Amino acid sequence: MKVALIQQKFYGSKKETIKVTSERIKEASKNGANLVVLQELHQNEYFCQSEDTAFFDYAANFDDDVKYWSSVAKEANVVLVTSLFEKRAAGLYHNTAVVFDSDGSVAGKYRKMHIPDDPGFYEKFYFTPGDLGFEPINTSIGKLGVLVCWDQWYPEAARLMALKGADALIYPTAIGWFDGDTEEEKNRQLDAWITVQRSHAVANGVPALSCNRVGFENDSSGVMSGIRFWGNSFVCGPQGELMAHANNQDEAILYCEVDMDKTKAVRDIWPFLRDRRIDAYDNLLKRYCD
Numbered sequence: 001m002k003v004a005l006i007q008q009k010f011y012g013s014k015k016e017t018i019k020v021t022s023e024r025i026k027e028a029s030k031n032g033a034n035l036v037v038l039q040e041l042h043q044n045e046y047f048c049q050s051e052d053t054a055f056f057d058y059a060a061n062f063d064d065d066v067k068y069w070s071s072v073a074k075e076a077n078v079v080l081v082t083s084l085f086e087k088r089a090a091g092l093y094h095n096t097a098v099v100f101d102s103d104g105s106v107a108g109k110y111r112k113m114h115i116p117d118d119p120g121f122y123e124k125f126y127f128t129p130g131d132l133g134f135e136p137i138n139t140s141i142g143k144l145g146v147l148v149c150w151d152q153w154y155p156e157a158a159r160l161m162a163l164k165g166a167d168a169l170i171y172p173t174a175i176g177w178f179d180g181d182t183e184e185e186k187n188r189q190l191d192a193w194i195t196v197q198r199s200h201a202v203a204n205g206v207p208a209l210s211c212n213r214v215g216f217e218n219d220s221s222g223v224m225s226g227i228r229f230w231g232n233s234f235v236c237g238p239q240g241e242l243m244a245h246a247n248n249q250d251e252a253i254l255y256c257e258v259d260m261d262k263t264k265a266v267r268d269i270w271p272f273l274r275d276r277r278i279d280a281y282d283n284l285l286k287r288y289c290d
Contacts, residue, residue, distance in 0.1 A: 001141055003035045004028035005254040007233040007246050009215030010045045014058075018043055022072050028253050029076035034102075034141055037081045039213040039233075040149045040174040041095070044085075046213070046229070050221035051125040059087035066098055066106065074104025079139045081146060083172040086111070088128075095127040097146045097172055099137045108137035112148040113157065120178065120224045123150070134160035142167035142260055145206070149173040152197050152210065156284070162204035163273075167260050169200055171210040176229035190230055190248075198240035205238045205267040207258050214249055238266040 006024050011017040021042060028036050041047075043065065047055040065084050073080035079102055086096040095112035111130030115123045134157055136143040145166030151157045152171045161169060175193060177186045201208035214231040234245040235256040244256035267273065283289050 001034050001258050001260060002032045003037065003209060003235060003256050003258050004031070004033035005037045005209060005211040005233045005235065005244075005246070005256075006042075006252075007039065007211060007214055007231050007254060008042075008251045009213065009229075010217060014043050018068070024253055025072055025076050025078065025080065028255075029078050031253075031255065033078055033255065035079045035081070036076070037170055037209055037211045038083060038172060039211045040083045040172040041085060042083055042172070042213070045217050045220075046174045046227065047220075048123045048126060049120050049217070049219040049224050049227060051122050052221065055126065056087070056093060059085040059093050062086045062096075069098065070100050070104040070106065073100035073102065077102045079107070079141050079144075081144070081170055081172060083148065085126075092128055093126055094130060095123065095148055096130075097148055099139065099144060099146060101139050103140075107139045108135070110135070110137065110146045110148065112151060114150045114154055116150045120219070120227055134164065136161055136164050136166040145169045147171055149175065152193070152200075155200060155203065158200035158204055162206055166204075166206060167263065168206055168258070169197075169204070169208040171197060171208070173210060173212045174229060175212060176227040179225060179228055186230075190232060194232065194234065197234075198236050198242070201236050201238055202240040203272060205263050205270060205272065207235065207237050207260070207263075209235050209256075209258075211254075214251060238263050239270075 069082045080100045082098050086094040097110045099107045101107045113130040117124040136145045145161030211233045213229040216228045218226040231248045235243050246252045246254045
C-alpha cells in the first residue's frame with residue numbers, strides 16, 4: 001500500500017489552505033497513493049495558542065467540511081484521513097478525525113481523547129474529550145487506528161487500537177518549538193516525540209504514520225511568541241524502523257510503501273501480545289498507585 005502524508009504550512013486563510021491541500025491530495029493520488037493523511041486541524045491556523053471564543057466559529061461549518069472532503073476523497077479515489085473542528089452543540093466541541101473511504105463515504109470518525117492544556121496549547125478551552133473510545137476505523141485498505149496529536153504520548157491508546165485489530169496507527173498532529181528554547185531542549189523534545197511513536201509501533205507490531213505541520217504561526221492574542229511547527233512527519237514499520245522521514249521546515253508530500261502483511265511476520269518472532277500478563281494489570285485503571 002502506498003501512503004502519502006501531506007506536511008504543509010497555513011496559508012493565511014481557510015480558503016487558500018484548503019485549495020493547496022486539495023491540490024496536493026490529487027497529486028498524491030496521481031502518484032499512486034492509496035491512503036492520504038493530513039495534519040491536525042489542517043483547515044486553519046493552530047488557533048489554540050490563546051483562549052478566544054471567536055474561534056468556536058471555526059467549527060460552525062463542520063457538516064459542510066465533511067461534505068467537501070468527501071468529494072475530494074471520491075475524486076482522488078483515496079482513503080483520506082482528515083482532522084476537523086466539530087461543533088456537536090452550542091458549547092460542545094470536539095477535535096475530530098473524519099476518515100473517508102475511496103468512494104467518498106464516511107468510514108468513521110475519532111474524537112480526540114487526551115486533551116492538553118499547556119502554554120501555547122490551550123486545547124481544554126476548545127475541545128471536549130472524546131467519547132467514541134479507541135475504535136479502529138474499517139476502510140477498503142484495512143483497519144486504521146486513528147489517534148490525534150496528544151494521544152501519541154499514551155501507550156494505552158495505541159495498545160487498545162492494536163488489541164481491537166488496527167492494521168496501522170495514524171497520528172495527525174500539530175506540534176512545534178518555541179523559539180526561546182535552547183537548541184538542546186528542542187532536540188530533546190523532537191527526539192522524544194519521534195521515539196515514543198516508534199515505540200508504539202514496536203510494542204504493538206504495526207506500522208505508525210505521523211503527519212505534522214510546518215511553518216511559524218503567531219499567537220493572535222500576543223500573549224505567546226508563537227510556535228514554529230517542527231514537521232518531521234514520518235512513517236515507521238512494525239519494528240520501529242524509519243521508512244520515510246520529512247525535514248523540520250519544508251512542505252512535503254511524504255510517500256512510503258507500507259507492507260501491511262509484515263505485521264504477522266514481526267509478531268510471530270516478537271509475540272508481545274501473547275506474553276501480556278492481563279491478570280496483573282488492574283492498577284492501570286488507577287490514576288496513580290499511592
